[in-house]
Amino acid sequence: GQNIDQPTEMTATEGAIVQINCTYQTSGFNGLFWYQQHAGEAPTFLSYNVLDGLEEKGRFSSFLSRSKGYSYLLLKELQMKDSASYLCAVLDSNYQLIWGAGTKLIIKP
Amino acid sequence: GAVVSQHPSWVICKSGTSVKIECRSLDFQATTMFWYRQFPKQSLMLMATSNEGSKATYEQGVEKDKFLINHASLTLSTLTVTSAHPEDSSFYICSARAGDSSAFFGQGTRLTVV
Numbered sequence: 574g575q576n577i578d579q580p581t582e583m584t585a586t587e588g589a590i591v592q593i594n595c596t597y598q599t600s601g602f603n604g605l606f607w608y609q610q611h612a613g614e615a616p617t618f619l620s621y622n623v624l625d626g627l628e629e630k631g632r633f634s635s636f637l638s639r640s641k642g643y644s645y646l647l648l649k650e651l652q653m654k655d656s657a658s659y660l661c662a663v664l665d666s667n668y669q670l671i672w673g674a675g676t677k678l679i680i681k682p
Numbered sequence: 683g684a685v686v687s688q689h690p691s692w693v694i695c696k697s698g699t700s701v702k703i704e705c706r707s708l709d710f711q712a713t714t715m716f717w718y719r720q721f722p723k724q725s726l727m728l729m730a731t732s733n734e735g736s737k738a739t740y741e742q743g744v745e746k747d748k749f750l751i752n753h754a755s756l757t758l759s760t761l762t763v764t765s766a767h768p769e770d771s772s773f774y775i776c777s778a779r780a781g782d783s784s785a786f787f788g789q790g791t792r793l794t795v796v
Contacts, residue, residue: 606785616775616787672728 575599577673579661584679585651593646593659593676601666607635607646608660610675616660619646648678656680685709686778688788695766695795703761703791705776711756712778716785717749720773732759766795 577597585591597605604623608616622628622637622644634647646659661673685708695701705715717729717738730746732738732753740746748770750762759778763770771794777785 608787614790618786
């Protein structure tokens with residue numbers, strides 16, 4: 574079957590760095606997405622990785638290792654507004670998005 | 683970035699009536715559109731995937747006769763909740779993708795059935 578695992582909840586301190594991991598087992602791979610979702614709102618796109626390596630975009634970076642079926646989202650200089658759920662999703666061989674359950678990130682002052 | 687417009691943002695309807703939700707890609711041609719439902723405190727649940735000009739592919743457990751999806755053009759897909767009941771009250775979200783690009787999401791529609 575297809576499976577995406579990410580931690581249910583994480584807590585971090587304002588100004589610190591946090592890494593949210595995602596492991597996946599899917600039928601084929603055509604890219605991995607990270608989305609941010611605030612409560613009551615639709616998810617917003619953060620990053621897309623299809624090749625191995627690190628993609629940096631401001632305070633957010635995303636890493637992919639296809640051989641390990643592993644990705645992480647790195648958030649630097651955490652701000653209170655970063656408190657949200659972070660969703661990992663994989664585009665499988667049929668170009669269907671397979672979603673993880675999301676990681677709720679709690680930022681403390 | 684690309685814009686996906688979903689309408690309406692919220693709707694209240696009486697039990698037994700039907701509700702149509704529109705999803706439009708404003709500045710790109712969406713070859714594929716996805717419809718999701720979000721249950722409280724849970725992640726998004728994919729309901730169906732539709733490719734322009736063909737019938738939607740529904741996920742297991744989703745009633746295709748109840749949730750009618752039409753993707754007649756490259757910029758518009760609609761989800762019609764037929765004979766809505768209170769248990770259909772939820773947050774419905776569409777996303778659209780052009781080819782292999784990233785998927786962009788609409789603002790979501792909060793449906794309340796009374």
